[in-house]
Amino acid sequence: MNxxxxxxxxxxxxxxxxxxxxxxxxxxxxxxxxxxxxxxxGWAAEEGVDYxxxxxxxxxxxxxxxxxxxxxxxEANNLALKxxxxxxxxxxxxxxxxxxxxxxxxxxxxxxxKLGAEVxxxxxxxxGLIDLQELENAITDKTILVAIMYGNxxxxxxxxxxxxxxxxxxxxxLFFTDATQAVGKIPVDVNADGIDLMSFSAxxxxxxxxxxxxxxxxxxxxxxVTAQMDGGGHERGMRSGTLNVPGIVxxxxxxxxxxxxxxxxxxxxxxxxDKLESSLTTxxxxxxxxxxxxxxxxxxxxxxxxxxxxxxxxxxxxxxxxSGSACTSASLEPSYVLKSLGLSDDLAHSSIRFGLGRFTTxxxxxxxxxxxxxxxxxxRDLSPLWEMFKEGIDLDKVEWVEH
Amino acid sequence: MAxxxxxxxxYTNPRNVGTLDKSKTNVGTGLVGAPExxxxxxxxxxxxxxxxxxxxxxxxxxxxxxxxxxxxxxEWLKGKSIDDAMAIDNMDIVEELALPPVKIHCSVLAEDAxxxxxxxxxxxxxxxxxxxxxxxx
Numbered sequence: 001m002n003x004x005x006x007x008x009x010x011x012x013x014x015x016x017x018x019x020x021x022x023x024x025x026x027x028x029x030x031x032x033x034x035x036x037x038x039x040x041x042g043w044a045a046e047e048g049v050d051y052x053x054x055x056x057x058x059x060x061x062x063x064x065x066x067x068x069x070x071x072x073x074x075e076a077n078n079l080a081l082k083x084x085x086x087x088x089x090x091x092x093x094x095x096x097x098x099x100x101x102x103x104x105x106x107x108x109x110x111x112x113x114k115l116g117a118e119v120x121x122x123x124x125x126x127x128g129l130i131d132l133q134e135l136e137n138a139i140t141d142k143t144i145l146v147a148i149m150y151g152n153x154x155x156x157x158x159x160x161x162x163x164x165x166x167x168x169x170x171x172x173x174l175f176f177t178d179a180t181q182a183v184g185k186i187p188v189d190v191n192a193d194g195i196d197l198m199s200f201s202a203x204x205x206x207x208x209x210x211x212x213x214x215x216x217x218x219x220x221x222x223x224x225v226t227a228q229m230d231g232g233g234h235e236r237g238m239r240s241g242t243l244n245v246p247g248i249v250x251x252x253x254x255x256x257x258x259x260x261x262x263x264x265x266x267x268x269x270x271x272x273x274d275k276l277e278s279s280l281t282t283x284x285x286x287x288x289x290x291x292x293x294x295x296x297x298x299x300x301x302x303x304x305x306x307x308x309x310x311x312x313x314x315x316x317x318x319x320x321x322x323s324g325s326a327c328t329s330a331s332l333e334p335s336y337v338l339k340s341l342g343l344s345d346d347l348a349h350s351s352i353r354f355g356l357g358r359f360t361t362x363x364x365x366x367x368x369x370x371x372x373x374x375x376x377x378x379x380r381d382l383s384p385l386w387e388m389f390k391e392g393i394d395l396d397k398v399e400w401v402e403h
Numbered sequence: 404m405a406x407x408x409x410x411x412x413x414y415t416n417p418r419n420v421g422t423l424d425k426s427k428t429n430v431g432t433g434l435v436g437a438p439e440x441x442x443x444x445x446x447x448x449x450x451x452x453x454x455x456x457x458x459x460x461x462x463x464x465x466x467x468x469x470x471x472x473x474x475x476x477x478e479w480l481k482g483k484s485i486d487d488a489m490a491i492d493n494m495d496i497v498e499e500l501a502l503p504p505v506k507i508h509c510s511v512l513a514e515d516a517x518x519x520x521x522x523x524x525x526x527x528x529x530x531x532x533x534x535x536x537x538x539x540x
Contacts, residue, residue, distance in 0.1 A: 308441050310466035314406070314414060325441055325466075334441065346438035382420055382470060384445035384462040385438060400437030401515070 003318040005364045009204075009357030010153050010181060010299055011322060015250070016206040016358065022253040023208065026246035034243045035234060045245045052252025056213055059255040060198065061189035068214045068235045069248055073180040074104040076199030076214035079239065080176045081108040083225025084145050084197065085117050088174075092142035096173075098122040098130050099340045100157075101149050105178055109147075118142070126342045127291035128157035136167055143173040150179035150188065150198075154324065154337040154353060155290030156299030158182065165194030174223060180204055180212075184258035185296055186266060190215055196223050202247065206358055207254030211247035214239075261358075269356045270297035272365045276354055277302065279369045283376055285389070289338060289351060298356040301338075303347045306386040307379040309334075312352060315375035319368055324351035346385075346395075406467055407501035413471035418478050421460040423447040431524025433516040442469045442509065446476060446516035450524055454485045461516075468506040472496050472513040480517065485524075489533065491517055 006014065026048055034049045036042025050064070057064040070076045085095065097109055099121050109119045120138045122130050130148060139146070146168035151158045165175040176197040182188055183198075184205030190198060201212035216238065217223045224238075231240025277288055277300045285305035301324070304312065309323030324335030325348070334348035343351075354368065380386040388395060406414070425432045429450050436442040442465035449458040459477035463470045475496060480488050496502070496510035522532040 306464065308465050308469075310441075311414075311464075311470060314467040344439070345441075349438070349441040382417060382462055383464045384434065384443055385464045387422065387462060395438060400439075400443070401435045401519075 009355035023250040055252035072212040073201035077104040086226035092144045094142040097147040150182035156296035157290045202251035208250040266297040303351040325349040410471040413474040414467045417474040431520040433519025444516040468509040
């Protein structure tokens with residue numbers, strides 16, 4: 001086992017060596033511009049892109065013409081929200097999303113609000129799932145788009161996508177989902193799930209950084225988005241810019257590998273995740289955040305009460321995880337996702353996200369369990385809150401001197 | 404953001420962790436910060452008849468810099484007179500630990516904890532609480 005170990009696979013994943021191998025020829029030999037139609041260099045690049053487009057489409061049950069390559073999921077989210085609003089604003093100006101979405105979705109919504117959109121932000125229940133009845137109540141005749149993420153990046157909770165898309169379609173709205181954390185990890189099928197637009201990214205599934213895609217439905221209904229960048233009219237006019245050929249080839253290979261290995265991999269990872277969770281929750285006052293049934297196989301988000309997340313990460317030596325405590329950011333605000341679940345600020349500050357991945361071994365998980373237990377116990381010995389809790393003092397009744 | 408060696412040293416081997424008997428009249432306790440903010444420091448001093456701090460203990464809920472700031476504070480407090488302790492400035496802590504700007508609040512909290520502990524001691528012994536001059540926030 002090599003140290004440090006990497007358990008932050010929801011932030012990014014290491015590239016699979018098989019993906020790198022597929023990409024290499026496209027840097028120096030097949031370096032052509034995929035839009036160069038008049039010579040073999042262009043043809044070779046285009047061939048690589050076409051094949052990758054098929055690989056990507058196949059993973060999500062789409063037609064290859066429905067794949068718009070982008071620089072990543074952030075761009076795809078922006079294109080979906082801004083592009084749909086611009087294209088359909090004459091039909092209506094109402095968009096529905098939820099409070100636990102990624103910042104790329106929330107901030108794009110804030111942007112189009114300034115342009116005249118009206119956005120409803122659905123609250124989630126304490127398990128992280130949205131309330132379908134609330135969605136139904138929120139839809140109006142002006143609703144053009146429902147934007148709800150597939151799997152959450154902090155807690156891994158999977159929303160009831162089929163039900164959500166059915167509700168949207170019943171009222172004539174399009175359904176868009178940010179599936180960055182879900183594609184490649186669990187079966188996602190745009191037709192079975194009723195998805196009209198979907199964003200996802202290569203680097204979350206063992207592919208390269210800097211490439212992602214927006215799925216845009218072509219039939220039943222035919223969906224269009226207004227391009228957000230002007231240029232050569234690439235990607236059916238929806239996303240101009242010379243294609244990132246090596247990145248796209250790598251993305252395709254990554255999708256193919258996910259499709260081949262997903263079933264086995266998700267079984268293995270959920271077993272490791274369960275082991276991690278059941279061991280760590282034997283610690284007193286530790287809580288798993290989010291719904292434990294409807295969730296991605298590779299994420300565990302646990303709050304260890306009375307210790308602070310950033311301090312805890314520092315004590316968890318030789319392992320990379322992330323925390324809902326935002327002590328490093330300027331705002332000092334803890335995770336808005338955890339707060340949306342109704343967690344108090346102190347529990348949100350005490351959370352750690354463990355993200356397992358394709359290259360995580362059982363030995364590493366065992367190491368993580370031991371290190372985490374040691375770290376939590378060490379910091380509780382240092383924690384005045386733990387001492388007060390042990391003395392039976394109700395911390396909610398203490399008058400804190402906030403700074 | 405990488406931590407400085409001194410922060411890592413104090414964090415890994417915190418000095419003077421523990422609890423003094425707060426019922427004793429010569430022990431002053433300062434509890435500052437709030438769990439919602441992600442930092443709570445408890446700093447205690449024991450003072451002898453000559454107004455010299457003979458012992459100091461801390462416990463902190465917070466990030467590595469908060470723990471290091473309070474650990475360092477206890478080290479500095481031991482052997483100091485109350486007056487000298489009152490003069491400890493948060494920027495001294497920032498400098499000693501090489502804290503980055505986003506972590507300056509940790510040093511402010513440590514200074515607040517020192518002053519709160521001294522005032523608790525003073526009030527217990529029939530003296531008025533000193534009004535702390537504003538820290539460098």
